Amino acid sequence: xxxxxxxxxxxxxxxxxxxxxxxxxxxxxxxxxxxxxxxxxxxxxxxxxxxxxxxxxxxxxxxxxxxxxxxxxxxxxxxxxxxxxxxxxxxxxxxxxxxxxxxxxxxxxxxxxxxxxxxxxxxxxxxxxxxxxxxxxxxxxxxxxxxxxxxxxxxxxxxxxxxxxxxxxxxxxxxxxxxxxxxxxxxxxxxxxxxxxxxxxxxxxxxxxxxxxxxxxxxxxxxxxxxxxxxxxxxxxxxxxxxxxxxxxxxxxxxxxxxxxxxxxxxxxxxxxxxxxxxxxxxxxxxxxxxxxxxxxxxxxxxxxxxxxxxxxxxxxxxxxxxxxxxxxxxxxxxxxxxxxxxxxxxxxxxxxxxxxxxxxxxxxxxx
Amino acid sequence: xxxxxxxxxxxxxxxxxxxxxxxxxxxxxxxxxxxxxxxxxxxxxxxxxxxxxxxxxxxxxxxxxxxxxxxxxxxxxxxxxxxxxxxxxxxxxxxxxxxxxxxxxxxxxxxxxxxxxxxxxxxxxxxxxxxxxxxxxxxxxxxxxxxxxxxxxxxxxxxxxxxxxxxxxxxxxxxxxxxxxxxxxxxxxxxxxxxxxxxxxxxxxxxxxxxxxxxxxxxxxxxxxxxxxxxxxxxxxxxxxxxxxxxxxxxxxxxxxxxxxxxxxxxxxxxxxxxxxxxxxxxxxxxxxxxxxxxxxxxxxxxxxxxxxxxxxxxxxxxxxxxxxxxxxxxxxxxxxx
Amino acid sequence: xxxxxxxxxxxxxxxxxxxxxxxxxxxxxxxxxxxxxxxxxxxxxxxxxxxxxxxxxxxxxxxxxxxxxxxxxxxxxxxxxxxxxxxxxxxxxxxxxxxxxxxxxxxxxxxxxxxxxxxxxxxxxxxxxxxxxxxxxxxxxxxxxxxxxxxxxxxxxxxxxxxxxxxxxxxxxxxxxxxxxxxxxxxxxxxxxxxxxxxxxxxxxxxxxxxxxxxxxxxxxxxxxxxxxxxxxxxxxxxxxxxxxxxxxxxxxxxxxxxxxxxxxxxxxxx
Numbered sequence: 001x002x003x004x005x006x007x008x009x010x011x012x013x014x015x016x017x018x019x020x021x022x023x024x025x026x027x028x029x030x031x032x033x034x035x036x037x038x039x040x041x042x043x044x045x046x047x048x049x050x051x052x053x054x055x056x057x058x059x060x061x062x063x064x065x066x067x068x069x070x071x072x073x074x075x076x077x078x079x080x081x082x083x084x085x086x087x088x089x090x091x092x093x094x095x096x097x098x099x100x101x102x103x104x105x106x107x108x109x110x111x112x113x114x115x116x117x118x119x120x121x122x123x124x125x126x127x128x129x130x131x132x133x134x135x136x137x138x139x140x141x142x143x144x145x146x147x148x149x150x151x152x153x154x155x156x157x158x159x160x161x162x163x164x165x166x167x168x169x170x171x172x173x174x175x176x177x178x179x180x181x182x183x184x185x186x187x188x189x190x191x192x193x194x195x196x197x198x199x200x201x202x203x204x205x206x207x208x209x210x211x212x213x214x215x216x217x218x219x220x221x222x223x224x225x226x227x228x229x230x231x232x233x234x235x236x237x238x239x240x241x242x243x244x245x246x247x248x249x250x251x252x253x254x255x256x257x258x259x260x261x262x263x264x265x266x267x268x269x270x271x272x273x274x275x276x277x278x279x280x281x282x283x284x285x286x287x288x289x290x291x292x293x294x295x296x297x298x299x300x301x302x303x304x305x306x307x308x309x310x311x312x313x314x315x316x317x318x319x320x321x322x323x324x325x326x327x328x329x330x331x332x333x334x335x336x337x338x339x340x341x342x343x344x345x346x347x348x349x350x351x352x353x354x355x356x357x358x359x360x361x362x363x364x365x366x367x368x
Numbered sequence: 369x370x371x372x373x374x375x376x377x378x379x380x381x382x383x384x385x386x387x388x389x390x391x392x393x394x395x396x397x398x399x400x401x402x403x404x405x406x407x408x409x410x411x412x413x414x415x416x417x418x419x420x421x422x423x424x425x426x427x428x429x430x431x432x433x434x435x436x437x438x439x440x441x442x443x444x445x446x447x448x449x450x451x452x453x454x455x456x457x458x459x460x461x462x463x464x465x466x467x468x469x470x471x472x473x474x475x476x477x478x479x480x481x482x483x484x485x486x487x488x489x490x491x492x493x494x495x496x497x498x499x500x501x502x503x504x505x506x507x508x509x510x511x512x513x514x515x516x517x518x519x520x521x522x523x524x525x526x527x528x529x530x531x532x533x534x535x536x537x538x539x540x541x542x543x544x545x546x547x548x549x550x551x552x553x554x555x556x557x558x559x560x561x562x563x564x565x566x567x568x569x570x571x572x573x574x575x576x577x578x579x580x581x582x583x584x585x586x587x588x589x590x591x592x593x594x595x596x597x598x599x600x601x602x603x604x605x606x607x608x609x610x611x612x613x614x615x616x617x618x619x620x621x622x623x624x625x626x627x628x629x630x631x632x633x634x635x636x637x638x639x640x641x642x643x644x645x646x647x648x649x650x651x652x653x654x655x656x657x658x659x660x661x662x663x664x665x666x667x668x669x670x671x672x673x674x675x676x677x678x679x680x681x682x683x684x685x686x687x688x689x690x691x692x693x694x695x696x697x698x699x700x701x702x703x704x705x706x
Numbered sequence: 707x708x709x710x711x712x713x714x715x716x717x718x719x720x721x722x723x724x725x726x727x728x729x730x731x732x733x734x735x736x737x738x739x740x741x742x743x744x745x746x747x748x749x750x751x752x753x754x755x756x757x758x759x760x761x762x763x764x765x766x767x768x769x770x771x772x773x774x775x776x777x778x779x780x781x782x783x784x785x786x787x788x789x790x791x792x793x794x795x796x797x798x799x800x801x802x803x804x805x806x807x808x809x810x811x812x813x814x815x816x817x818x819x820x821x822x823x824x825x826x827x828x829x830x831x832x833x834x835x836x837x838x839x840x841x842x843x844x845x846x847x848x849x850x851x852x853x854x855x856x857x858x859x860x861x862x863x864x865x866x867x868x869x870x871x872x873x874x875x876x877x878x879x880x881x882x883x884x885x886x887x888x889x890x891x892x893x894x895x896x897x898x899x900x901x902x903x904x905x906x907x908x909x910x911x912x913x914x915x916x917x918x919x920x921x922x923x924x925x926x927x928x929x930x931x932x933x934x935x936x937x938x939x940x941x942x943x944x945x946x947x948x949x950x951x952x953x954x955x956x957x958x959x960x961x962x963x964x965x966x967x968x969x970x971x972x973x974x975x976x977x
Contacts, residue, residue, distance in 0.1 A: 060883060081409070082882045095880035099898045108894070109884035160884055407799065412888025422792035430856040431815055434826035441829050449836060507724060510717065530728055532959045534917050536936045537952040541731030544738060544746055544944065551734055551747075584728070613713070634817075642819020645919050645933075649940050659821050659920075666924065672829065679825040686819065 011073040012038040012086075012163035012196030014059060018068035021054050028054040030221045031068070036198065036213075038073075038163070041190050043199040043207040046217035047243070052200045053168060055217075059198065060089045060166050073163060088157035089166045093173070094149055096141045102152050103128070103137035109160035127155040130189065147178050154189065164196040171206065183209055204244050208232065216240045236276050238363050241288045248294075248331050250287040251363070254279050262360040267327040271303055273358025286363045291320065293357035294333035301352030305331055309347050323349060383424050442677035463677035482678075485656035490685060492572075493640035496579045497633050500587045503580075504632075508591035509621065513600060531585050539578045539649045546574045546650075570652035578646040583636040590635065594628020595621065630697050634690045641686055658682060732956075739949035746946040758950035765947065771935035778847055778931060779915035782854045786911045787904055789855060790862025794870050795896075797863070815857035820920025827853040827925050846929030853921040858914055862907035869903035902970075909966055913959065 014036040021029035029051045036042045044052040057063035059070055061082035070077045077085055088109075097105050104111075106127055107120040115123075128134050131151035136144070144152065150170060157165055167186075171179045187210045190197045201207050207214045208228040215225045216239070223237045235241035242249065252266030262275035264287050271287045279285065289303075297304055307323030310330070321343060323331045333351045343349055408416045443459050451457065467486075470479030511520055530538065546552055546568040553565040568574045598621060606616045622629065647657035662682065665675030738746035742753040762768065793812055800808055815823060827849055835844040842848070873896070881891045897904075919933040926934050939948060 062879060062883075082879070083885045083887060087883070089880070089883045091876050091880055093874070093876055095874065095876035097877060097880075097895065108881065108886070112881075112884065112886040112890050112894075156884070410799070410888065411892070414889045415892045416888075418788070419792045419796055422789045423796045426789045426793060426855070426859050427811055430827070430852055430859075431811060434823075434830035434856075437830035437833055438822075438826040441833075452836065503724065506717065506720060510721070526725055527728070530732055532956050532963070533732070533952055534919070534933060534936070534955065536919050536933050536940065537735075537948070537955070538731070540936070540940045540944075540948060540952070541735040543940065544734050544949070545731050547944065549745060549747060581728075581731070638817060638819055642821050642920060644821055644923060645937060648937055659819075662821065662825065663923065666825070666828070672832075676825060676829055679822050683818065683822050686817075690817070 013071075013073055014164055014196060014198065015071040015074075016055075016059075016068070017071070019055075019058065019065050019070065020067035021051075021058055021063060022066040027220050029058070029065075030219075032222055034215065034222065034225065036196060038196055039194050041187065041197045041199065041210055041212045043201060043211040043214045044217055045201055045204055045207040045214050045244070047202055050217040051220040052217050054220075056089070056166050056168055056198065056200050059164070060087050061085050062089075086163040087166055088160055088162035088164075090153050090157050090168065090170045092168045092170065094153040094170065096149060096152060096156070098141050100141070101137065102133065102139050102141065102144070105141065105152055106137075106155045106159050108156065113160070123159055124155075127159055130158070130192070131155045146174055147182060150174070150182060151185075154186075158193065162195065164198060165190075167197065167199045169201050169203075171201075172203070179206075186210060208244075216244060218243070234274075234276070235288070235359065235361075238286065238288075238361055241359065241361065246291050246332065247288045248291065250289075250329070250331075252285060252287065254281050254283045254285045254360070254362075257281065261355065264360050268305070268325055268329075271358060271360075272355050273303075273360045274356060276359050276361040279360065279362055283362050284364070285360055288359045288361060289353055289357055291332040291334040292318075293353045294331070294351040295335050295353070297350035297352040302355045303358060304350060304352040306348060306350045307331055309343055309345055309349050312343065312345065321349065323351070383421065438676045439680055441673050442680045444673050446671045446673045463674045464681075466674060467677060467681060481656065482658075482661055485658045485661050486681070486685075488656065489641055489658035490689075492576065492579070493637050496576060496583070496640050497636045499576075500580055500584055500636050501591075501629070501633060504584060504587040504591055508588050508595055509617075511588075511592050512595035512598065513603070527585060527588060530581075535582060536645045536649065538582060539646045542574060542578045542581055543569070543649055546577065567652070569650060570654065572652060572655055574650040575646060575652075575655060575657075578650040579640050579643060582643060582646055583639050586635045586639065587632045590628050590632035591625065594625040594632075598624050626697055627699055630694060630699050633693060637689055638686050641682065735949045735952055738946050739953045741946065744946065746944050746949050758946040759954065761947055762951055762954065767930060767935050767939075768932070768947075768951065771930045771932040774847060774926075774929055775916050775932040778850050778854065779912045781847075781851045782858055782915040783908050783911040785851070785855050786858045786862045787908050789859040790864075790907055791866050791900065791904065793859060793863035794866040797867055798870055812860055812863060816860045818857070820857070820918070821924060823856050824853050824921035824924030827856070827921070828927075844927075846925065846927040849925035849927065850922050850929075850931065853925045854915050854918055857921075858911050861910060861914065865907040865910070866900060866903045869900055873899055909962075 014034075016032050016034045019029065019032045020027075032055070044055060046052050054063060058065050059072075061077065061080060061084070072086055082089075097108065100108065103121075103124050107124045110120045110123060124137065125134070128137055131154055133148060133151055133155070136148065141149065141152070153170065154165075171182050171186075174182060183206060186197075199207070199210065208231070211228055213225060214228055214231050216223045216231060218239045224231060224235065224240045226234075231240065231244055235244065235247075238249075241247045250264075250266050250268060250271065252264040252271075254262055255265040255270060256263040256272075257275060257279040260275060261272055262279050262285070263270050263272045264285050266287065273287055273289070294305070295301075297306075305323065305325065307325045309321055310324045311320075311322035313320040313322075315334075318334050320332060320334045323333065325331055331351075333349075411419060442463055443461070444457060445460050445462060447454075447456055466479065467482055468479060470477060470481075511523060515523060533541075544550055548565040548567070548569075550568075552568070553562075556562045556566060568577075602620055602624075603616055606620050607613075611619075642659065644657075644659040644663065647655065647660055651657055651660070658678070659682075662675050662678045665671050665678055669675075735746075737751065739758055740754055740756065741747055741751055742755050797805065797808065797812075831843050831849055831852065835841060877895055877899075878891055881895050882888075886894065916932065919937065922931055923934055923937070930938075936948060936951070939945070
């Protein structure tokens with residue numbers, strides 16, 4: 001019975017061990033080991049088709065793993081279907097029941113558990129309060145606005161007192177303003193009730209803004225797990241470096257590696273930066289530097305690039321300048337407007353950064 | 369009672385087979401064909417049992433087995449109950465031979481009575497189908513392309529109204545209209561066009577009218593459905609280029625509506641051939657339609673195997689007609705079955 | 707397309723004639739039901755009478771037939787709606803590879819002439835009766851129900867299928883995720899969603915069952931239904947009683963249809 005598992009798995013620790021999902025020949029999820037702590041706001045970030053939805057469906061029980069196991073609160077979930085797990089899923093399209101009222105929607109999980117109507121009503125009105133929808137209980141789903149529907153879906157999921165709440169891009173259908181508001185709202189609700197949130201998104205801003213930790217996924221594999229800050233500032237793989245935020249990429253070969261720093265030799269010269277992982281000489285590699293790290297050149301800069309300005313995009317608080325480098329490749333620099341003495345198209349510009357701003361990473365020939 | 373054991377096994381087998389097939393993954397598991405919960409896990413025991421029993425009872429006990437039983441019986445001789453399953457109960461083509469050559473066990477003379485009824489049924493049905501198509505096409509085209517919404521709604525109600533009545537009563541109404549003392553004959557007599565009442569029933573006019581009347585709604589609405597989705601601008605463009613109206617219909621509208629025309633004709637043909645109310649009520653004393661012939665094999669001549677054989681012949685003719693007309697029109701079965 | 711004026715006039719005349727011929731038998735029948743002569747005639751009108759209507763309840767065979775028809779119709783509806791629903795759900799869940807063959811099998815009863823279904827049904831159940839020695843299965847009402855569910859289930863399936871194809875599977879998953887078992891999902895989510903289709907198919911089942919003649923005439927054996935009694939009577943002779951009955955049926959069906967339509971619109975307006 002769902003209650004039993006729910007009761008013994010009150011802790012929302014989610015452990016994935018050697019988890020693998022295959023559809024025929026297609027490997028949707030490669031071998032994954034991960035532990036998500038109880039009460040954590042954890043996001044899976046990746047492009048569509050990267051396997052994040054498969055992973056979410058595997059945790060919620062809609063998808064059975066080909067190999068490995070999912071443990072929630074220390075209990076193996078192999079035999080438990082979605083209705084037996086201490087998880088609740090918020091669907092991308094919300095999947096509210098259109099023939100039921102708001103209150104009936106929220107109370108549904110309790111109804112199927114045989115909770116008497118009176119107790120149900122108490123829980124429902126408490127939840128309506130939590131999601132600030134008091135007084136909307138008798139409404140039909142069609143009468144609600146997008147944001148209200150969102151909150152009904154959250155309340156409905158919370159009604160069954162899950163130890164883990166799974167969210168499948170629930171904000172993607174909302175407009176920008178509402179999305180930003182709901183981000184804060186979600187984070188606040190999570191803090192208030194303190195259960196594990198597992199959030200799936202392709203929107204890096206969402207993932208970075210809300211999460212305690214983020215896992216970046218690509219082609220069925222988790223590339224990097226870490227705090228939003230470390231994901232952004234210390235990407236460990238070329239994919240993470242180029243998917244999360246923008247990055248300039250300059251290809252070359254490793255010339256020197258001392259364990260923490262590496263020097264790469266490229267068509268534009270040699271550059272030194274932090275080394276990501278273990279490198280060895282003459283390996284194909286790339287130098288990554290974020291556009292906002294590049295500022296107009298000052299003598300104190302340890303690295304310097306010079307090129308012709310081919311494009312200027314004014315963005316209000318900053319502008320984005322595209323330079324064409326001597327080898328024909330483009331380099332993007334973004335800086336606070338006041339610091340750029342209004343450069344002109346066609347001018348030559350020198351920009352620079354420090355060693356700590358650049359990262360040297362091994363790449364395979366085909367990688368971006 | 370070994371045979372009854374065998375039979376009950378036979379009746380239960382389909383359910384078992386269905387259950388095994390279901391367990392063996394006859395069903396898609398997820399919309400994206402990924403491995404997920406199978407049929408039983410998805411529907412749960414109660415709903416799974418309901419689905420399996422309802423569908424296999426329907427498919428096997430009412431569709432497949434009865435047809436097999438009918439075909440099987442048509443290859444057996446007509447025997448009294450005691451001899452069934454005995455040495456005389458052998459496979460025979462006698463019933464089909466009888467249809468062609470009649471009671472005499474020679475091949476010299478033809479069974480003109482039954483062959484004639486069969487031929488008359490098929491030709492009359494083809495004729496009625498063609499007539500109905502010609503009659504309904506303008507109406508359906510008007511409904512689909514030119515009628516304003518309000519006029520269309522009123523027209524649809526008027527068209528459906530006669531079909532609120534039972535088929536039997538509908539042909540009865542036609543009979544009232546056309547009988548010797550009916551209103552048509554009274555009018556003809558009053559105007560002096562004829563001296564004695566015209567025997568509409570005896571000369572089969574009533575029958576054809578009744579058949580056409582019975583099937584006309586099917587034709588109108590299938591054609592209407594097919595024509596409704598035709599883009600008006602296609603016709604306008606053709607008219608604009610100076611195409612005469614018959615050209616527009618022949619080379620633009622009809623080719624577009626081909627699947628609808630085919631299914632309308634197939635359905636009309638089937639209900640004509642299979643109609644029994646109209647021939648019973650509107651057939652004259654000399655009229656021989658094939659369905660009453662089948663009925664009489666069962667309940668007058670009490671020769672069930674022969675009746676079954678005739679029913680099989682009718683079924684095969686229908687199927688052949690439909691498949692043939694699809695072939696001619698270059699369509700697939702799936703295109704008309706909707 | 708704006709047809710030429712002359713075309714329009716020709717078409718108007720044609721449409722008038724078409725509808726005239728379609729409705730004339732009805733009009734004749736309606737008039738004959740209240741006309742005095744004992745032979746049903748529409749013209750000349752010799753006087754208004756309701757005698758033919760009054761006679762109806764005393765016509766035992768008609769009343770017996772009506773009773774049987776209603777029993778059969780109710781039994782058929784009770785069976786075809788669940789069967790059609792199951793048929794549609796199976797169609798939805800079946801793998802793409804098996805769907806065409808299943809589709810052909812379950813659609814075929816609609817394309818098979820009614821009398822073939824009738825013949826096949828009596829032949830099959832006579833065989834079963836002989837083998838099992840259960841005479842219960844070989845009676846007119848059972849056989850007629852068996853024959854009618856063959857094709858009326860297809861009708862119900864098509865109606866339910868049309869609705870089921872608009873069903874959002876994620877609702878089922880959402881209910882499952884909230885802890886519902888498959889039976890609860892079926893009862894709380896799927897069935898309420900299908901309700902309008904179930905009501906339509908029940909109404910259509912009732913009407914088509916009462917209407918059915920082609921298969922029934924083979925399967926009813928010694929019993930009688932409304933349609934077989936009528937057919938028998940009409941063959942023997944024409945009486946205004948039959949017209950009266952027809953008018954009564956039409957009025958009743960129209961009433962049902964209007965009530966159904968009004969309640970449907972009201973329910974729709976509520977949403």
